[in-house]
Amino acid sequence: MLGFSWFSALAKDPKAANLPDEIFEINAYIKIHPDGKVTILSPNPEIGQNVKTSMPLIVAEELDVDWNDVRVEQASLDTSKYTRQLAGGSQSIRLGWDSLRMAGATAKLLMVTAAAQEWNAEIEDLTTDKGVITNTNTGETIGYGDIASKAVSIPIPDEVPLKDTDDFTLIGKNIKNVDGFEIVTGKPLFGYDFTREGMTLAMIIHPPAFGMRLKSYVDTEVRSMPGVKDVFTIDTSIDDPQWSDVNAFNELIVITGNTTWEILNAKKALQVEWEAVSELENSDDHMRKLADAIQNGSGNMERVDGDPEAVAARAPTVIERTYTAPFLPHNPMAPMNFFADVKEDSAELIGPVQTPEQLRASASQLLGLPEENIHVDMTRMGGGFGRRLYGNFGLEAAAISQKIGGPVKLIYTREDDMTQGTYRPAYAIKYKAALDNDGSLMSFQAKGTGMPGDSLYANRYPAGTLDHYSCEKIPIQTNISTGAWRAPNSNFTASAEQCFMDELAEAAGKDPIEFRLDLFDRAMRDPVGEENDYEADRYAGVLELIREKSNWGQEMPGVYRGVAAYFSYGSYAAQVVDLVKEGDDIKIQKVWCAVDCGIVVNMEGAVNQVEGCIIDGLGHAMYSELTFNDGVPQQSNFNNYRIMRNSEAPAEIEVFFVESDTHPTGLGEPPFPPIMPAYANALYKATGNRYYNQPYMVKDQTMLAMHR
């Protein structure tokens, strides 16, 4: 069923029809201007995944307007008009596709119907192109801008035809970022840039360690420092927190003032005492706990097919490997921030948040205001990567504004941001697999743990491709706060699984792509189980495409190649990494990537997302980790936390999309997970060493001691 919630927003004011200069709100997504220009509202938060371009593009496609006549506006949070105004899980296009198309198609039909009435013609005799309706019998034409006033009073038809995908003229083309010009000219698009007359600046101080809380502070000296307005504490705890209310530090010290620099100086000068209230954790202990769980623990068997343990016990070859990955901060380039103006009976919250609806609900509890009295606007986000799913900063701004009784912009420093928590969990996975004498995979056992949780999906590949399979999960507790981080769980599981597959293929004496395809072949012919969450033919399809495009198997002297494939967020991605040696250095010469994400909405934006996933994924696999000493994060800024830099990026990336006319699926995340193992597998070819522990360029690569 298609979502029709936006119908309620249809302009019904009959007076509107008598005002030719009026802008006509055809529905919640579309405003038609008298000159034929069109404003399309983009419902979802923009975090760099480019939905502010691609979502309106889908509307424009069905509306049949010239893209040059379209102006895009970010919609406010409005649950009466839109569903799921959320940026996460690579779902904006996937879940928005039908209603965005319907919005455009319905508006077009209303205008065509109005024109037909005007001309006393049949709808079937009218065509549309670039915002102009033509009567094919008489040759008469009328622009959308001239008919919109009549269209708004036409009742919504029961059936609305959608375009055949073959008739798309915008979808699949290269369309530039609608905010491109504003970005390159430095316009204040971001939450950090938001200003309003009379606004106060605020910064927070959170405990320096997980497991600590505020004991006391002395502010007499700080209060007399120049530019400091106030020093106080806030508590953002609420009685009924939602999933998005992850926060290790609800009680915070706040300093408000005139300028950032003055508040920064006050932050440094404030004397604060903290007290430990729970364990102050260390990275060495984390590794020990992960190792102990993997070696000795037993947890929840989420899926067992056949009897993999018995098969392994009598198999000629059994291979067991353990993989680990550290905690990671999100580090979007713009640190957390939010604007709030809380009044007696209403509140305005403006800023970068991936979950505006959840923020409003939690703010309603915190402020004691009904949700309908809280207005939330989304600014463009300086990156999200999952961090801005958790709107603690929005609640903090709201609490501060309520306390001071005026508008405030809360800003974090990089250090505040990187040491606040909500990290990607630390993980470990042990795989055990048996091969028969022909090199066929007989059994596959996955055992996963994490702090907290685990990263396994029981019904993902290779489940379904073999008779004997199991998936076991052993969660470990921690007081370090964690959350979704670009391609949650997959961002590690892909590395572990696809590196292991590479070792299995080698032990089986088979080409790594061939080895994988053999498994998919079984899953296509005769899948084991009914819960498998992937389509084997599409999974095999991206591997076949990348094999062909990269000339896999061809001798390339001096080039060390690795391959991997992964399925996540409804999309399939396969990558080949080519490494070359330059002296002692190993350089990434080229990355080849094949993606099946259904229909590609905006080719330019899609390729950009894939390139970004590859570079971001490589950097995190190679260099990034967050460690702890007595609960204190040991990395707090880019001087000691490393992400990929320009000269370290692959020299070239080539992207291929599987041609498809099926419903579009995710793209901001799916190409991210497989690049890590594709790189590690290439590195093995170059160095002769297998890579088990992320980050690969930093950590000792020997496996957990007990396995050696």
Added chain:
Amino acid sequence: MPTYTLNINGEEREVDASQDTPLLWVLRDHLNLLGTKYACGIAQCGSCTVHLDGNAIRSCTFPVSAVRDAEITTIEGLSENGDHPVQQAWLQHDVSQCGYCQAGQIMTAAALLNQNADPSDQEIQSAMNGILCRCGTYLRINKAIKTAAKNS
């Protein structure tokens, strides 16, 4: 608090700020020039890059008292209408994802081309290495610089 007269984007601007105030915060908080971004505050990421007499500097660690008579150019002053070859090349290659670091990338690229009209791949990488982009737009950045060099 001392008063400084600064030459910013071709205009004289007066600000009252303590002498150690980083130029970044003078631009953002005192002058409402919000195109120059904060991201690390310790000269590690380059989002705050502006020009000081045509050279790229990190405004987050550059005290206002050290500016003196130098001419400051920010992203807002790089061109009248966004028509600097680097800005145009950025649009042509659709470089931006989230866009937050791009002012720093563009200002660094423009300073590079001021000094080296036809940089090699290696010279581009070495000049741009200090400017972080978590979205991973580096390849487009490098291509855009090549295009800008051609069109300058």
